[in-house]
Amino acid sequence: MIINKENVVFNDVTGWRKSSYTAGANCVEINESTPGYVGVRDSKLGEDSPILVFGVDEMRAFLRGVKNDMVGSTPA
Template structure:
């Protein structure tokens, strides 16, 4: 993740959504892609009070493809 200060904070935005897999799990992460060129990720349990991690689309793409490839399956144990 790039830590430059030119990324927007994405705080206070509407349009957050979370995976259908999070139902009944006591919380999950939410994502927001309403600002072109950025994807925000936050803790759904904290909602608007959650800090937001901001990624560029290529960073999210690398993570999602890695997850689909099973690279993070050890975290499910």
């Protein structure tokens, strides 16, 4: 599925939250205030950070891969 993410807007500035695994200032924030999408930004830059936009299914697949230690590994 291809999603046009160019026009996705995250207007809810209070919708940004840091990961519960945050250690110090080096972390990301996510925003789920726009139905069907998840925004990801660098917490150090705050509102000046570029926003990466993912579909909800893409984010779920990514998190599943992280939890299963599959991100960054090379298939055998």
